[in-house]
Amino acid sequence: GDSVTQMEGPVTLSEEAFLTINCTYTATGYPSLFWYVQYPGEGLQLLLKATKADDKGSNKGFEATYRKETTSFHLEKGSVQVSDSAVYFCALSGNAGGTSYGKLTFGQGTILTVHP
């Protein structure tokens, strides 16, 4: 079945540092890929997405490129801020027909803490 593996956390960085959170996936066909962010006490918010190979999703300074050859969707940001502290989830939406409806397969989440 589909699966998503994220780098283990937590990740602690100083403000303005470079961020990479690795994400690899296993899926049949051509899934859509997502990064969601969860701030303390809140639900998940979509950060960015990519729907086909070589697509680059970007938002709020974050970027991720859909690499089919390496089955990866790594999240990057050039200069993190304290306000970026949150939990980040990589996810995929399969395309196996009925078994995919409404279902995202999530990674285990990576806690990011950014210090001033």
Place this chain on the structure above:
Amino acid sequence: KAGVTQTPRYLIKTRGQQVTLSCSPISGHRSVSWYQQTPGQGLQFLFEYFSETQRNKGNFPGRFSGRQFSNSRSEMNVSTLELGDSALYLCASSLDITGELFFGEGSRLTVL
């Protein structure tokens, strides 16, 4: 436009009781999904409804059930609560085209 609304936000129950959680999707979204989030298991898919029909279901026991109404609002019910049901229950809605889900803030259930 208003986001996904879940009620109640917090609730405490005791073992053996049942609970009903409610979700109002974004206007125009006909697909509603439910997820359970726990520290140990992460985010796990419960089920998905579209036009009042359950189209997809995760690997949860029959104590977990749901339904969707004609206005796309959805409820999920957990009967005979167990301590392990303590979790954040997240509802999400979508336009059922891109696979992109829009999540509510969740209902945090504590079972004592």
